């Protein structure tokens with residue numbers, strides 16, 4: 001019985017750091033692939049040389065050739081350009097659409113049984129692009145955004161209340177953009193909704209900071225965008241699938257009527273296991289939460305319509 005194999009397309013900040021988390025957790029053998037020659041090979045070798053110290057037995061290979069990615073269990077796609085200050089995620093649309101279409105075709109041809117985890121932005125439209133290009137069932141094409149947005153919200157809740165991050169839980173649904181929908185009613189500290197623990201003004205401040213979490217880091221970095229938390233979030237989804245954990249996480253999924261949304265990738269609570277998305281959890285939303293989710297879905301639809309998907 002061999003080890004599981006995870007390919008990461010794009011050996012930039014998010015891709016290389018995802019490789020780091022996956023190897024450090026000894027989840028799978030990792031193949032890092034990029035268009036730039038030498039970079040995936042160099043980063044993979046560097047990471048591999050850390051593993052005797054970390055006591056982790058996985059292989060890490062860098063390549064420019066999809067033949068090396070053959071028969072991957074999971075393919076994570078981080079290829080594309082990232083935001084610069086003043087840019088929205090949507091500004092990346094056309095460039096990343098071309099890259100996504102190209103890399104998905106090659107990756108799926110090499111690994112027809114894989115589960116795709118899409119990371120490149122604008123996330124929801126890129127997940128939809130990958131889904132259409134791959135021709136895989138919806139269960140096997142999943143976008144990563146909600147785990148990150150919820151982790152940011154959890155961080156802010158822990159900072160606000162001075163409690164362990166381990167005690168926090170948060171749910172952020174909708175598209176991965178300004179219209180994302182943090183759900184304070186479903187965000188808790190040891191099971192207690194945060195709406196019971198802080199004033200409505202502080203709850204709103206946390207929701208606002210969460211929705212602007214990516215832009216806050218872009219502004220600080222000045223070049224490039226966040227990658228530690230995004231790659232950790234990706235590794236969390238990889239872990240849930242490879243270990244068949246049946247873990248409920250906010251993921252960007254193709255909806256076929258759930259939450260009243262048809263034919264569109266949007267962030268919803270999803271149960272992840274070996275088959276990919278095992279179930280979409282249609283939790284009850286208030287009228288205003290439902291309206292916010294639909295507004296967010298409409299923003300995703302605008303981008304998807306531009307791409308004629």
Ligand SMILES: NC(=O)c1ccc[n+]([C@@H]2O[C@H](COP(=O)([O-])OP(=O)(O)OC[C@H]3O[C@@H](n4cnc5c(N)ncnc54)[C@H](O)[C@@H]3O)[C@@H](O)[C@H]2O)c1
Pocket residue numbers: 009010011012013014015033034035036078079080081082083092096099102103118119120121122123144145148176224225226227230
């Ligand atoms: N979903 C999320 O929550 C989330 C979070 C952070 C970043 N992102 C997105 O992830 C993407 C990657 O971000 P980053 O910070 O790693 O950017 P980066 O610029 O550091 O890395 C991108 C890599 O993609 C490679 N690439 C470009 N075209 C390629 C192709 N055709 N085939 C293979 N590789 C190719 C580049 O050479 C580069 O190494 C961006 O689109 C960014 O907006 C998404």
